[in-house]
Amino acid sequence: MRDAAKRRGIETVWDRSAANVACKFGLEGLCCKNCNMGPCRISAKTPRGMCGADADTIAARNLARAVAAGTSAHSDHGRHLVHTLRMVAEGATDSYRIADERKLFEFAELYKIETRGRAVLDVAKDLARALDAEFAHAEAPMKTLSQAPLKRQAVWEKAGVKPHGIDHSVVELMHRTHMGVDHAFDHVERGTLTTAIADGWGGSMIATAVSDILFGTPKPVLSSVNLGVISKDHVNIVVHGHEPALSDCVAAACEDPAMIEYAKGKGAAGIRLSGICCTANEILMRRGVPVAGNFLQQELAVMTGAVEMMLVDVQCVMPSLASVAACFHTKVVATSKLAHTAGFETVAFSEERAMDQARTLVRSAIDNFANRNRDKVEIPESRVDFVAGFSVRAIHEMLGGRFRATFRPLNDAIIDGRIRGIAGVVGCNNPKKNLDGSIVPLVKELVANDVLVLLSGCAAISCAKAGLLSPEAARNTASPGLAEVCEAIGIPPVLHMGSCVDNSRILSAACDVLREGGLGEDISDLPAAGAAPEWMSEKAVAIGHYFVASGMLVLLGSPLHVTGGEKLDGFLTRGVEEAFGGRFAWSSGTAEQVKIILEHIDKKRAALGINAKRSRVLLDMKERRALDV
Ligand code: XCC
Numbered sequence: 068m069r070d071a072a073k074r075r076g077i078e079t080v081w082d083r084s085a086a087n088v089a090c091k092f093g094l095e096g097l098c099c100k101n102c103n104m105g106p107c108r109i110s111a112k113t114p115r116g117m118c119g120a121d122a123d124t125i126a127a128r129n130l131a132r133a134v135a136a137g138t139s140a141h142s143d144h145g146r147h148l149v150h151t152l153r154m155v156a157e158g159a160t161d162s163y164r165i166a167d168e169r170k171l172f173e174f175a176e177l178y179k180i181e182t183r184g185r186a187v188l189d190v191a192k193d194l195a196r197a198l199d200a201e202f203a204h205a206e207a208p209m210k211t212l213s214q215a216p217l218k219r220q221a222v223w224e225k226a227g228v229k230p231h232g233i234d235h236s237v238v239e240l241m242h243r244t245h246m247g248v249d250h251a252f253d254h255v256e257r258g259t260l261t262t263a264i265a266d267g268w269g270g271s272m273i274a275t276a277v278s279d280i281l282f283g284t285p286k287p288v289l290s291s292v293n294l295g296v297i298s299k300d301h302v303n304i305v306v307h308g309h310e311p312a313l314s315d316c317v318a319a320a321c322e323d324p325a326m327i328e329y330a331k332g333k334g335a336a337g338i339r340l341s342g343i344c345c346t347a348n349e350i351l352m353r354r355g356v357p358v359a360g361n362f363l364q365q366e367l368a369v370m371t372g373a374v375e376m377m378l379v380d381v382q383c384v385m386p387s388l389a390s391v392a393a394c395f396h397t398k399v400v401a402t403s404k405l406a407h408t409a410g411f412e413t414v415a416f417s418e419e420r421a422m423d424q425a426r427t428l429v430r431s432a433i434d435n436f437a438n439r440n441r442d443k444v445e446i447p448e449s450r451v452d453f454v455a456g457f458s459v460r461a462i463h464e465m466l467g468g469r470f471r472a473t474f475r476p477l478n479d480a481i482i483d484g485r486i487r488g489i490a491g492v493v494g495c496n497n498p499k500k501n502l503d504g505s506i507v508p509l510v511k512e513l514v515a516n517d518v519l520v521l522l523s524g525c526a527a528i529s530c531a532k533a534g535l536l537s538p539e540a541a542r543n544t545a546s547p548g549l550a551e552v553c554e555a556i557g558i559p560p561v562l563h564m565g566s567c568v569d570n571s572r573i574l575s576a577a578c579d580v581l582r583e584g585g586l587g588e589d590i591s592d593l594p595a596a597g598a599a600p601e602w603m604s605e606k607a608v609a610i611g612h613y614f615v616a617s618g619m620l621v622l623l624g625s626p627l628h629v630t631g632g633e634k635l636d637g638f639l640t641r642g643v644e645e646a647f648g649g650r651f652a653w654s655s656g657t658a659e660q661v662k663i664i665l666e667h668i669d670k671k672r673a674a675l676g677i678n679a680k681r682s683r684v685l686l687d688m689k690e691r692r693a694l695d696v
């Protein structure tokens with residue numbers, strides 16, 4: 068499709084990336100425009116800004132603001148869902164319902180909301196109110212933090228990084244980084260870590276939980292991925308962005324037999340819905356809707372010439388879609404009240420009328436089918452089947468069965484060394500790297516070295532395209548030990564856990580593994596690591612920080628924009644480990660990345676006393692009976 072773009076003279080992200088001369092000061096974190104005495108740029112000749120701020124102060128403040136923005140994105144998304152939950156509870160919309168009562172009750176218990184004998188909607192109303200309160204400032208730290216292991220909570224207490232509200236932590240961090248306030252880089256960084264904790268253990272966790280309550284907790288589901296899911300015979304609608312509220316209704320509308328008949332009446336074979344980025348991941352996880360591609364493929368999807376409508380909501384939507392779409396009949400429709408872009412049509416999403424809006428949009432996409440220019444249609448054949456839908460509950464049930472769901476078999480496999488450790492590989496694509504070219508080789512190497520991999524976001528889509536998310540992948544790519552465990556349970560060695568806010572599922576999984584016993588008492592004890600080989604967004608910066616604050620090693624494929632602040636860089640890659648047990652590492656080559664992750668995992672195994680790979684003994688029946696107690 069990139070060749071096709073060249074042939075047709077359509078500019079893409081790669082053209083702009085090749086033409087871009089990245090600013091060295093920006094890259095190293097050394098440009099400050101926090102006041103109008105500047106902008107100031109730090110160099111050997113000018114080691115301080117006008118106010119006297121040095122490289123570390125400036126880089127730390129810039130980093131803090133990136134984390135504040137990333138946290139805001141995840142958390143505002145969470146807040147919108149809480150709003151939807153409240154509207155459902157109050158009967159103000161019939162476009163949604165409580166899809167998972169069990170999850171509602173589980174989450175309500177966290178807030179000590181009475182559930183026994185009460186109407187579901189009353190519990191939902193109380194929960195929505197309690198969740199709303201997590202955003203504002205409160206005297207006590209956020210309640211969601213209590214889901215973390217006790218030891219981790221103590222670490223946060225001691226370091227003074229427990230957030231007292233999501234919005235509050237963001238506002239405070241913006242205040243601290245205003246000209247003339249917080250100048251000690253390590254102190255700024257504590258504020259940054261506090262805000263990131265409010266993201267991972269707050270805003271993101273709330274977004275995941277409320278999505279599960281409203282749309283259902285994911286279960287393993289079969290789907291397919293890559294641009295080949297776009298069908299030349301069907302009306303194609305592509306949803307893109309992050310918030311699932313409208314796209315869930317669009318998915319329902321696309322399944323409506325009357326709507327399918329309407330499409331057939333217009334000469335199409337039917338309606339093909341697919342997605343890009345995390346809106347795709349959301350409706351994939353719960354409905355098995357196919358995925359057209361990840362972040363860098365958004366322009367290419369439009370370039371197939373077969374997309375009648377692309378619906379975009381928030382985050383990771385390129386404004387360039389307008390000029391690509393202008394070469395075709397594709398309508399790009401912005402559906403969030405927050406996000407308008409020149410050249411996109413707009414529809415202001417409303418929870419009350421969501422289902423009606425979805426139907427109107429789908430009908431308008433069908434009407435646009437007649438405008439498709441068949442000569443311009445060019446759809447690559449690539450299309451791969453895969454399995455997604457691995458929520459923590461789904462993993463529990465796969466490991467132990469519906470009635471005795473447990474992590475025990477997983478913990479045992481880690482303890483006896485068939486699984487060496489766990490890696491969370493997450494995050495974006497970046498045109499500075501080959502598309503998927505850092506994510507896929509890393510994941511392949513990890514599973515070949517006995518590491519079970521948990522995925523989310525665009526990285527999950529990368530691996531799906533590479534065929535790593537099929538149960539057969541265990542046999543083809545995983546080491547014998549890992550393959551044996553995966554085949555026994557019936558899971559791929561690489562598990563798709565959802566969208567970017569669903570990185571909170573990885574935190575929850577870590578807590579459950581610890582609760583199961585035998586692998587330490589804190590997340591920092593686990594033989595586990597995180598990686599974002601192709602990260603690009605500010606959200607990824609926030610995610611990296613909350614994993615570090617939770618005690619994990621986080622490996623990034625290119626450094627955060629801090630390398631100009633030597634002390635800050637040292638703090639993030641070494642110093643922070645003392646108080647938090649986690650740290651960052653930057654590395655761009657797969658071989659070195661694997662080495663860093665495996666060394667970390669082995670170090671943790673040694674500390675747990677499980678480093679010696681036990682040779683497994685085959686027992687005969689007599690010996691087995693002797694073991695039975
Ligand atoms: Fe965006 Fe979530 Fe990054 Fe993909 S991975 S490019 S943030 S869609 Ni989170």
Ligand code: SF4
Binds near residue numbers: 100106118125
């Ligand atoms: Fe320059 Fe200081 Fe103003 Fe930043 S805050 S622009 S370093 S004077």
